Amino acid sequence: MTRDKGDLIAGAVLAAFGIYVITVAAKLPYVSDVGPGHGFFPLWLGIGLVVFAAGLIFTSFTSSVNKAKSSSQSWNSTVRPLAGWLAVMVAVALLGKIGFALSFVILTVFLVVALDRRPIGLAVGIAVGLAVAFHLVFVVALDVPLPKAVWGF
Amino acid sequence: MDAFNSLLLGFSVALTPINLFWCLVGVLMGTVVGVLPGLGPAATIAMLLPLTLKMDHTTAIIALAGIFYGARYGGSTTSILLNIPGESSSVVTCLDGYQLARKGRAGAALGISAIASFVAGTIGVLGLMLIAPPLARFALRFAPPEYFALMVLGLVMVVFLAGESMVKALLAMFVGLWIATIGTDLFSGESRFTFGQAKLLGGVDFIAATVGIFAIAEVLVNLESRGAAELFKLAKGLRNLLPTLQDIKDCRFAFLNGSLIGFFVGALPGAGATVASFLSYGLEKAVSRHPEKFGTGVIEGVAAPEGANNADASGALVPLLTLGIPGGNTTAILLGGLILWGYRPGPLLIQEHPELFWGLVASMYVGNVLLLILNLPLVPLFAQILRLPYYVLYPLILGISIVGVYSVNNSLFDVWVMGLFGLLGYLMRKLEFPAAALILGMVLGDSLERALRQSLMMSQGDIAILVTRPISGVLLAIAALVLCLPLVRKVRYWRVEAIEREG
Numbered sequence: 001m002t003r004d005k006g007d008l009i010a011g012a013v014l015a016a017f018g019i020y021v022i023t024v025a026a027k028l029p030y031v032s033d034v035g036p037g038h039g040f041f042p043l044w045l046g047i048g049l050v051v052f053a054a055g056l057i058f059t060s061f062t063s064s065v066n067k068a069k070s071s072s073q074s075w076n077s078t079v080r081p082l083a084g085w086l087a088v089m090v091a092v093a094l095l096g097k098i099g100f101a102l103s104f105v106i107l108t109v110f111l112v113v114a115l116d117r118r119p120i121g122l123a124v125g126i127a128v129g130l131a132v133a134f135h136l137v138f139v140v141a142l143d144v145p146l147p148k149a150v151w152g153f
Numbered sequence: 154m155d156a157f158n159s160l161l162l163g164f165s166v167a168l169t170p171i172n173l174f175w176c177l178v179g180v181l182m183g184t185v186v187g188v189l190p191g192l193g194p195a196a197t198i199a200m201l202l203p204l205t206l207k208m209d210h211t212t213a214i215i216a217l218a219g220i221f222y223g224a225r226y227g228g229s230t231t232s233i234l235l236n237i238p239g240e241s242s243s244v245v246t247c248l249d250g251y252q253l254a255r256k257g258r259a260g261a262a263l264g265i266s267a268i269a270s271f272v273a274g275t276i277g278v279l280g281l282m283l284i285a286p287p288l289a290r291f292a293l294r295f296a297p298p299e300y301f302a303l304m305v306l307g308l309v310m311v312v313f314l315a316g317e318s319m320v321k322a323l324l325a326m327f328v329g330l331w332i333a334t335i336g337t338d339l340f341s342g343e344s345r346f347t348f349g350q351a352k353l354l355g356g357v358d359f360i361a362a363t364v365g366i367f368a369i370a371e372v373l374v375n376l377e378s379r380g381a382a383e384l385f386k387l388a389k390g391l392r393n394l395l396p397t398l399q400d401i402k403d404c405r406f407a408f409l410n411g412s413l414i415g416f417f418v419g420a421l422p423g424a425g426a427t428v429a430s431f432l433s434y435g436l437e438k439a440v441s442r443h444p445e446k447f448g449t450g451v452i453e454g455v456a457a458p459e460g461a462n463n464a465d466a467s468g469a470l471v472p473l474l475t476l477g478i479p480g481g482n483t484t485a486i487l488l489g490g491l492i493l494w495g496y497r498p499g500p501l502l503i504q505e506h507p508e509l510f511w512g513l514v515a516s517m518y519v520g521n522v523l524l525l526i527l528n529l530p531l532v533p534l535f536a537q538i539l540r541l542p543y544y545v546l547y548p549l550i551l552g553i554s555i556v557g558v559y560s561v562n563n564s565l566f567d568v569w570v571m572g573l574f575g576l577l578g579y580l581m582r583k584l585e586f587p588a589a590a591l592i593l594g595m596v597l598g599d600s601l602e603r604a605l606r607q608s609l610m611m612s613q614g615d616i617a618i619l620v621t622r623p624i625s626g627v628l629l630a631i632a633a634l635v636l637c638l639p640l641v642r643k644v645r646y647w648r649v650e651a652i653e654r655e656g
Binding site: 006007010014017021024028029032034035036037038040041042045046048049052053055056059077078080081082083084085088089091092095096100104107108111112115116118122123126127130131134138144145146147 | 324330613
């Protein structure tokens, strides 16, 4: 993806989003008995979004070739961050089921082994060590309730 | 009784062993809760309020105020080291603080933050002592149109947060403003943009969004470069871990700017430390000789917002103690405490209970000294966290983020929100949208809409009310001037270019 393409897509997405905001806001009352209604502010926000998104689309056609090339390289390395993000979201999904400690251990082991290519023993050591540290600092010392599983942590 | 004699009375109260002890406990606890994202001073003070019922009231308010301004000190630590804002008012500190840490100057950033907080705290206390009553009366002249103008002035700071593209900064700000509209409209009680989710009725949690955009996105960006990712550099030797004399010299204006803006904005009920930190950062960048370096790790970019968010704590006590008006959550709880102990905060408080008011003022002097003594030696220790290898640091950041966000409302939904904002923050970084502009919109959106709608209600729909009142007119004129700044710079750049071409 080139920089101008990235900006073009971002501009198009934001313009579509602006239209969505306008559509929803238009259904809310613009004026109420006492003054502006709750559709008043979002409607103007939507209009602002569409106007500036159009500006971004326009400027995307004028950006330089050099910038386009450098940005195209920066999009080649998104696989690992997206895998990392998915792992975070899976860990969040597991929080309510298996508790913070175990889901954090799983997340850490995945990050260290799969994404950083470190030995599994080291990964487990880091994961368990950090999970214990979090438990001691937050649960024991500060009395912060963390999500727990049926086994109590 | 003149101010000097009153202050002597205050010191005689603040320096009693029991008050000194509770001041130390307060600032220590405040620093700890400030470091941890999510655990804010408001929640901590609320938790500890019942314990203070058996204490002497002056001792109690000294301890609780210590937590309040101690938290402002601590909030910078994770912002600088891990790009995790401990408090919403520490968001701006991330911009240059974290970049300084990446350059191996974490110690200098932490040190300057402690010094800025000390200077600002001291100036704030001086302000509280000398100009509290007139300032409180001035703050009362702020009606919705003036608040609207102040929020607009805050929003135009986006000019200084924009990188190469002003359009992208404005778009990010508009998205932030839209996010602030999510939830229940306080005027009509109707919901907006909640996508059928009852959990969104209260709006998007600010800490969840901020931690996602800054901390999670930072981890994701760094995951791109396996193997090539270097550990953070960290200077060796104690001397190199602290700010240099040149750093302090460079921050002279930032200390003053942060202190004054923080104190005055703090004195306005509802404005808050976050607004103050954005305003002081914007002003610092506007007057800087090298504005283009802001955001890449400039020491003044840490000093100004850190000073502002600390001076705000003193400023916030002005309307609380002199008018009985709380400016935010924390001062509202402090007000509850004062009423619970039998005081009536208002214009007569200083005359009726001088030992309470002046004891608190003097304890804040003492507390600021204690914080400096506590924090400067801790700087090298805190900075050691950056020696951790990436494969330890990233799980640590993710763990702190999850725990911090969850602990705000004990809500898993907020953790989901954090994750989604993490992806948004990552995409914004890739597409070069300034994340701070989105945060600015989120922070100010609610207040801006409320002030605008109240203004239009006052004037029965006549928008001229925003420009015809003197204070709001002046603030809006300043905002318009600030908005024109990039244009002026561009014209100057074109002129220089044209002259060079001709030459």
